[in-house]
Amino acid sequence: xxxxxxxxxxxxxxxxxxxxxxxxxxxxxxxxxxxxxxxxxxxxxxxxxxxxxxxxxxxxxxxxxxxxxxxxxxxxxxxxxxxxxxxxxxxxxxxxxxxxxxxxxxxxxxxxxxxxxxxxxxxxxxxxxxxxxxxxxxxxxxxxxxxxxxxxxxxxxxxxxxxxxxxxxxxxxxxxxxxxxxxxxxxxxxxxxxxxxxxxxxxxxxxxxxxxxxxxxxxxxxxxxxxxxxxxxxxxxxxxxxxxxxxxxxxxxxxxxxxxxxxxxxxxxxxxxxxxxxxxxxxxxxxxxx
Amino acid sequence: xxxxxxxxxxxxxxxxxxxxxxxxxxxxxxxxxxxxxxxxxxxxxxxxxxxxxxxxxxxxxxxxxxxxxxxxxxxxxxxxxxxxxxxxxxxxxxxxxxxxxxxxxxxxxxxxxxxxxxxxxxxxxxxxxxxxxxxxxxxxxxxxxxxxxxxxxxxxxxxxxxxxxxxxxxxxxxxxxxxxxxxxxxxxxxxxxxxxxxxxxxxxxxxxxxxxxxxxxxxxxxxxxxxxxxxxxxxxxxxxxxxxxxxxxxxxxxxxxxxxxxxxxxxxxxxxxxxxxxxxxxxxxxxxxxxxxxxxxxxxxxxxxxxxxxxxxxxxxxxxxxxxxxxxxxxxxxxxxxxxxxxxxxxxxxxxxxxxxxxxxxxxxxxxxxxxxxxxxxxxxxxxxxxxxxxxxxxxxxxxxxxxxxxxxxxxxxxxxxxxxxxx
Ligand SMILES: [Zn+2]
Ligand SMILES: [Zn+2]
Numbered sequence: 001x002x003x004x005x006x007x008x009x010x011x012x013x014x015x016x017x018x019x020x021x022x023x024x025x026x027x028x029x030x031x032x033x034x035x036x037x038x039x040x041x042x043x044x045x046x047x048x049x050x051x052x053x054x055x056x057x058x059x060x061x062x063x064x065x066x067x068x069x070x071x072x073x074x075x076x077x078x079x080x081x082x083x084x085x086x087x088x089x090x091x092x093x094x095x096x097x098x099x100x101x102x103x104x105x106x107x108x109x110x111x112x113x114x115x116x117x118x119x120x121x122x123x124x125x126x127x128x129x130x131x132x133x134x135x136x137x138x139x140x141x142x143x144x145x146x147x148x149x150x151x152x153x154x155x156x157x158x159x160x161x162x163x164x165x166x167x168x169x170x171x172x173x174x175x176x177x178x179x180x181x182x183x184x185x186x187x188x189x190x191x192x193x194x195x196x197x198x199x200x201x202x203x204x205x206x207x208x209x210x211x212x213x214x215x216x217x218x219x220x221x222x223x224x225x226x227x228x229x230x231x232x233x234x235x236x237x238x239x240x241x242x243x244x245x246x247x248x249x250x251x252x253x254x255x256x257x258x259x260x261x262x263x264x265x266x267x268x269x270x271x272x273x274x275x276x277x278x279x280x281x282x283x284x285x286x287x288x289x290x
Numbered sequence: 291x292x293x294x295x296x297x298x299x300x301x302x303x304x305x306x307x308x309x310x311x312x313x314x315x316x317x318x319x320x321x322x323x324x325x326x327x328x329x330x331x332x333x334x335x336x337x338x339x340x341x342x343x344x345x346x347x348x349x350x351x352x353x354x355x356x357x358x359x360x361x362x363x364x365x366x367x368x369x370x371x372x373x374x375x376x377x378x379x380x381x382x383x384x385x386x387x388x389x390x391x392x393x394x395x396x397x398x399x400x401x402x403x404x405x406x407x408x409x410x411x412x413x414x415x416x417x418x419x420x421x422x423x424x425x426x427x428x429x430x431x432x433x434x435x436x437x438x439x440x441x442x443x444x445x446x447x448x449x450x451x452x453x454x455x456x457x458x459x460x461x462x463x464x465x466x467x468x469x470x471x472x473x474x475x476x477x478x479x480x481x482x483x484x485x486x487x488x489x490x491x492x493x494x495x496x497x498x499x500x501x502x503x504x505x506x507x508x509x510x511x512x513x514x515x516x517x518x519x520x521x522x523x524x525x526x527x528x529x530x531x532x533x534x535x536x537x538x539x540x541x542x543x544x545x546x547x548x549x550x551x552x553x554x555x556x557x558x559x560x561x562x563x564x565x566x567x568x569x570x571x572x573x574x575x576x577x578x579x580x581x582x583x584x585x586x587x588x589x590x591x592x593x594x595x596x597x598x599x600x601x602x603x604x605x606x607x608x609x610x611x612x613x614x615x616x617x618x619x620x621x622x623x624x625x626x627x628x629x630x631x632x633x634x635x636x637x638x639x640x641x642x643x644x645x646x647x648x649x650x651x652x653x654x655x656x657x658x659x660x661x662x663x664x665x666x667x668x669x670x671x672x673x674x675x676x677x678x679x680x681x682x683x684x685x686x687x688x689x690x691x692x693x694x695x696x697x698x699x700x701x702x703x704x705x706x707x708x709x710x711x712x713x714x
Contacts, residue, residue, distance in 0.1 A: 011563075019565055107609035108489045109561035116562055129489025164490060188486075195483035284391070 002284055006100060006121030008111045009135045010171055018175065022144050025276060030282040032067045042099040042286060045153035047073040049105040054245050055125050059102050062279035071098060100285060104288050121285060129163050129221060134281065136245055138274030141176055142266055145273060148210065152178040154201050156230055157215030160188040161223030163245045167217055169196055171271035182206065184226040207236035214252050215242045232256040235264055242266045291315045296336035298661050305639045307340060314668040317709030318688045320665065321664050333644035336672055339703055343642055343662045344376035344669040345623055346649035349519060349543055349595035350361050350374060352408065353381040354400065361687050362602040363400050368685040371404040371713040373623030374705050376669040378406065379435035388534045389413035389424045394432050394521060405712040411438040411465060414453050419445050426456045435653055436463030440519055443469040443501055451508055458514040465517050466505060469571060473497035478610050479567065480574040490610060495523035502526050506533045506540065515539035517652065520597050522571035523582035539654055542596035544586050546626040547617050551692060552576040565606055565613035566692040583634035592648045594627050596620060600688035611639060617692065623684045624673060624696035632699065672704035
């Protein structure tokens with residue numbers, strides 16, 4: 001799954017590697033990256049340019065459980081605000097010799113540039129509307145854990161502005177799910193479905209879908225949902241709904257669905273699965289050195 | 291006096307390369323003896339090399355002044371020498387802007403006595419902000435190519451109309467960057483499957499066509515000639531065709547990047563290369579590219595103009611959204627447009643019309659520039675065909691461009707500018 005560049009994008013990962021990765025996730029090995037008590041454990045650098053608690057804390061916890069240590073690069077406190085270039089900021093950070101980076105930024109391709117500048121492994125924790133690979137792996141792992149290894153997945157909401165729809169949808173399709181996008185009548189949505197090779201689904205066909213993946217309206221990227229909340233009656237019997245969080249109650253899904261413990265909600269499982277994926281990826285990164 | 295002999299000298303009258311003996315005197319072509327069998331004594335024998343008129347490029351971002359780190363007038367001159375461009379019209383969006391007679395004089399002072407002629411455009415509005423007109427009356431009496439706010443559209447219709455009247459009266463160009471910013475704001479790439487897949491904000495073709503439509507309507511109403519920069523979309527071409535049929539004089543430009551690349555080329559590139567494709571207007575579909583090339587052949591598009599735009603590494607080597615717009619091309623002007631010629635099946639007659647004759651006419655210099663004919667300035671290029679080889683860069687101070695993978699099929703051997711050999 002990882003190469004010397006870390007995990008920047010999912011586009012080139014062969015399907016066999018994905019299956020192998022999920023197999024190893026099942027094993028639930030306990031790992032530690034510290035070789036011996038006297039040897040200092042590796043340091044990862046978290047550089048988040050966009051608000052995020054979920055992904056940030058998930059990575060952080062996974063690292064701590066492995067015995068990693070973290071440094072935080074806070075862009076708002078950095079010399080960037082004094083006009084230093086991004087390139088120089090990251091090259092300076094790389095001089096401190098952290099073992100790897102976890103980055104989130106609003107621009108597509110950002111993680112690739114950080115990798116290029118620092119020559120360190122980089123985990124892409126979201127680059128604008130482009131990708132969110134560990135979320136996608138976590139979402140796919142959620143389904144595999146439920147033994148939902150095939151079937152239909154429909155994305156519901158502001159797909160155009162969603163990196164989750166792009167990367168999780170891409171991965172679902174790669175794993176053989178029938179992926180569609182709920183038609184909200186907007187030309188952008190049509191173009192998106194064409195570009196990604198997803199089918200366009202009429203809203204009244206939602207009950208036929210095994211999984212409905214609800215997306216948050218990306219207001220910070222000028223997005224909005226033309227569909228309104230997902231209604232309970234739109235979810236078929238024995239179907240599930242997912243959401244990458246945070247769920248905006250009664251805006252993304254109606255009140256009646258906002259009982260996350262209910263059987264048809266996979267939201268909590270996704271949080272857990274994403275953690276497990278990140279734990280495994282970080283462990284894999286140091287496997288060679290153990 | 292200098293004498294050049296080649297078996298392949300461009301003969302405008304026959305539309306062929308023919309054996310010819312060129313005599314150059316006082317910077318001008320004194321005579322061309324076509325059919326001349328052999329070179330005389332004291333004649334440089336160029337063998338079978340091609341000889342044709344050098345190019346005139348109406349759209350160059352010179353930089354210089356406060357942006358000497360991107361390109362200065364020396365490197366610009368050196369790039370044009372190798373590219374085979376003998377005269378360039380330079381846009382007003384330098385730092386500081388060419389928005390006053392004093393700034394124009396600064397430009398003229400810095401570019402005087404260079405081996406390549408450089409003509410400035412003066413800004414239409416102060417600081418290119420589109421709000422306050424510059425001193426047009428005074429500026430239009432100076433040796434300038436015309437007025438242009440290129441880089442920015444003239445969104446203020448009142449100012450646009452007044453500028454169109456002023457340039458018409460002065461017989462100078464009004465060079466228009468046509469972009470409706472309300473459609474294209476924050477966009478970095480053509481609105482397409484590629485923009486959707488990579489999560490970039492896309493620019494629809496309406497960003498160009500809406501503005502072009504507004505301006506063509508005014509050109510028709512005022513019976514004023516109009517010049518449109520860097521066309522990008524097929525729909526714009528049908529608008530131009532419609533107005534040309536009504537008798538409106540519309541001239542327009544074809545850049546090498548819009549002629550050679552499409553958004554499909556972008557799709558195959560790695561994220562680290564994305565920003566090299568960022569240019570305004572955006573590079574669109576293959577069907578647009580092909581339509582633009584056909585329009586160059588038919589004469590609907592009038593000139594080759596490169597929109598050469600150097601940018602520093604800091605501005606370009608970064609994620610696409612925050613990278614600068616613009617593509618470098620000047621020093622490979624000949625090999626790039628030669629590729630356009632090959633792919634679009636242009637004749638050499640078409641080629642020299644687009645690269646030299648029409649641009650000279652548009653500048654009002656058609657009596658002395660743009661032709662390989664007696665009485666004209668001796669502006670000529672000598673080149674040969676080669677096996678496909680990598681494009682050579684290094685004369686410009688910058689290196690931004692999406693040209694990786696394109697192969698040159700001609701090589702510049704000599705470039706003569708106003709009777710002086712400046713390359714080779
Ligand atoms: Zn422009
Ligand atoms: Zn320009």
